[in-house]
Amino acid sequence: MHGAEEAAGAAGGPRARAASTQTDSMAGQIPRLSKVNLFTLFSLWMELFPSAEQQKKSQVKKSGLVVVKNMTIIGLHCSSTDLHAGQIALIKHGSRLKNCDLYFSRKPCSTCLKMIVNAGVNRISYWPADPEISLQNEASNPMTTDDAKLDAKAVERLKSNSRARVCVLLQPLVCYMVQFIEETSTKLDFIQKIAKSQPDFNTDFYTACRQEKIKEYESLFLISNEETHKQILMTIGLENLCENPYFSNLRQNMKDLVLVLATVAASVPVFGCFGFYSTDSQPANETHHQGLPQEIARHCMIQARLLAYRTEDHKTGVGAIIWAEEKSRSCDGTGAMYFVGCGYNAFPVGSEYADFPHMDDKQKDREIRKFRYIIHAEQNALTFRCREIKPDERSMIFVTKCPCDECVPLIKGAGIKQIYAGDVDAGKKKADISYMKFGELEGVTKFTWQLNPFHANALEFHDPMTRENGVQKTKSVDDQQHQNKKLCLGHY
Numbered sequence: 001m002h003g004a005e006e007a008a009g010a011a012g013g014p015r016a017r018a019a020s021t022q023t024d025s026m027a028g029q030i031p032r033l034s035k036v037n038l039f040t041l042f043s044l045w046m047e048l049f050p051s052a053e054q055q056k057k058s059q060v061k062k063s064g065l066v067v068v069k070n071m072t073i074i075g076l077h078c079s080s081t082d083l084h085a086g087q088i089a090l091i092k093h094g095s096r097l098k099n100c101d102l103y104f105s106r107k108p109c110s111t112c113l114k115m116i117v118n119a120g121v122n123r124i125s126y127w128p129a130d131p132e133i134s135l136q137n138e139a140s141n142p143m144t145t146d147d148a149k150l151d152a153k154a155v156e157r158l159k160s161n162s163r164a165r166v167c168v169l170l171q172p173l174v175c176y177m178v179q180f181i182e183e184t185s186t187k188l189d190f191i192q193k194i195a196k197s198q199p200d201f202n203t204d205f206y207t208a209c210r211q212e213k214i215k216e217y218e219s220l221f222l223i224s225n226e227e228t229h230k231q232i233l234m235t236i237g238l239e240n241l242c243e244n245p246y247f248s249n250l251r252q253n254m255k256d257l258v259l260v261l262a263t264v265a266a267s268v269p270v271f272g273c274f275g276f277y278s279t280d281s282q283p284a285n286e287t288h289h290q291g292l293p294q295e296i297a298r299h300c301m302i303q304a305r306l307l308a309y310r311t312e313d314h315k316t317g318v319g320a321i322i323w324a325e326e327k328s329r330s331c332d333g334t335g336a337m338y339f340v341g342c343g344y345n346a347f348p349v350g351s352e353y354a355d356f357p358h359m360d361d362k363q364k365d366r367e368i369r370k371f372r373y374i375i376h377a378e379q380n381a382l383t384f385r386c387r388e389i390k391p392d393e394r395s396m397i398f399v400t401k402c403p404c405d406e407c408v409p410l411i412k413g414a415g416i417k418q419i420y421a422g423d424v425d426a427g428k429k430k431a432d433i434s435y436m437k438f439g440e441l442e443g444v445t446k447f448t449w450q451l452n453p454f455h456a457n458a459l460e461f462h463d464p465m466t467r468e469n470g471v472q473k474t475k476s477v478d479d480q481q482h483q484n485k486k487l488c489l490g491h492y
């Protein structure tokens with residue numbers, strides 16, 4: 001994952017600090033997510049990847065996984081009904097896992113861990129709550145919990161006898177991070193467009209949606225009962241974290257990260273008939289141009305939104321992520337979709353904070369404005385991608401802001417078939433950056449955030465009466481169609 005080079009970046013530790021470049025010197029300018037926290041958040045978010053498969057109630061929990069090489073993401077995966085995330089990583093990357101860092105949303109089971117350490121991974125970080133083989137609900141099923149405990153023991157033995165570090169890499173958030181995310185979220189195209197359709201232009205729906213997400217993610221990723229949490233930590237070899245102040249610090253860090261996830265997730269909300277739609281005229285049978293199911297598009301845009309909080313631009317953070325779809329469904333919980341690359345806007349690799357100007361067009365002297373130096377999110381995603389963009393596959397880029405005139409020809413030239421973006425800036429010519437080409441772009445289908453133009457009753461459906469606390473409760477026919485359509489993903 002890029003922005004600018006952050007060789008060992010935010011991972012912390014003396015070696016990492018010595019090797020980093022502008023990461024540390026940028027710190028303190030604007031609240032930024034550390035890379036380690038970003039990878040952790042991505043792993044949690046991958047656990048929530050919308051799945052076409054029915055999740056069976058099982059002791060094996062779905063988990064999300066981020067594969068990182070040289071501090072750059074090279075794989076995003078989640079468990080499927082047949083395979084655990086760790087097994088999928090092995091199938092997809094094989095011996096390329098050597099020296100990689102893996103971030104899991106749950107501590108992996110022994111079946112996965114033995115293969116991963118065998119592949120020579122460097123580090124395995126996991127979210128310190130309920131592991132992949134669940135240790136919760138002991139009372140209701142003591143037999144299965146015995147097996148889970150046995151597995152936890154095997155994991156510890158594998159850990160102590162392997163070269164790989166199996167650890168918890170969580171870092172405290174910088175001050176005001178959550179507040180900063182909240183403020184910047186409400187200024188985005190996604191929230192602004194909905195707010196405009198509200199009486200008095202209000203953003204109450206964002207607050208309500210955020211509250212819902214907080215509740216939902218807290219119950220998924222945190223263990224509300226402190227004693228249960230302690231017991232689980234003891235069983236998975238984290239007895240050192242069971243004493244205060246370590247225990248309360250850990251819980252606070254976890255809570256803060258869940259808050260970040262909920263705040264970002266709410267910034268591309270499920271709301272009425274809003275979604276990513278295209279009004280471009282395309283041949284009806286042209287599968288490369290068919291839109292993704294709304295929940296998948298939203299999921300990937302939220303990944304781009306998370307990336308934006310690594311920006312080095314003081315004013316405008318932008319994130320971009322590229323996904324592609326294989327011709328047929330693969331074993332991954334992501335269906336046929338696979339990760340290609342991601343980035344955020346930042347100054348060139350290796351530069352120091354003072355090397356380039358940070359000013360926008362309020363600065364009269366054009367020579368000391370940022371625009372000629374900063375690398376755009378799309379440019380970084382393309383430059384540091386880990387997979388090629390194949391002409392016969394449906395590939396898509398998700399960008400939190402409208403692609404500018406520098407980036408539009410790059411995206412088209414790279415062979416990307418679809419753009420999902422905000423478009424509030426489209427058609428604007430600013431002093432040093434313009435957004436004129438996006439509207440005229442042909443051959444790449446543009447999906448922009450808007451009221452469903454094909455839904456006859458989009459406006460009526462949007463009536464506040466159909467909402468409770470500002471959050472849409474019922475699904476439109478169209479949303480249900482999209483729900484069904486996701487089953488078709490990867491089967492063209």
Ligand SMILES: Nc1ccn([C@@H]2O[C@H](COP(=O)(O)OP(=O)(O)OP(=O)(O)O)[C@@H](O)[C@H]2O)c(=O)n1
Pocket residue numbers: 313315316317318344345346360361370374375376377378399401402403404407430433
């Ligand atoms: N698709 C885009 C669009 C813009 N950017 C980044 O966004 C910044 C420019 O944003 P813009 O809003 O156009 O200009 P600002 O001067 O930052 O803000 P304002 O809206 O007030 O003009 C640049 O750093 C550029 O790298 C980007 O990475 N990807």
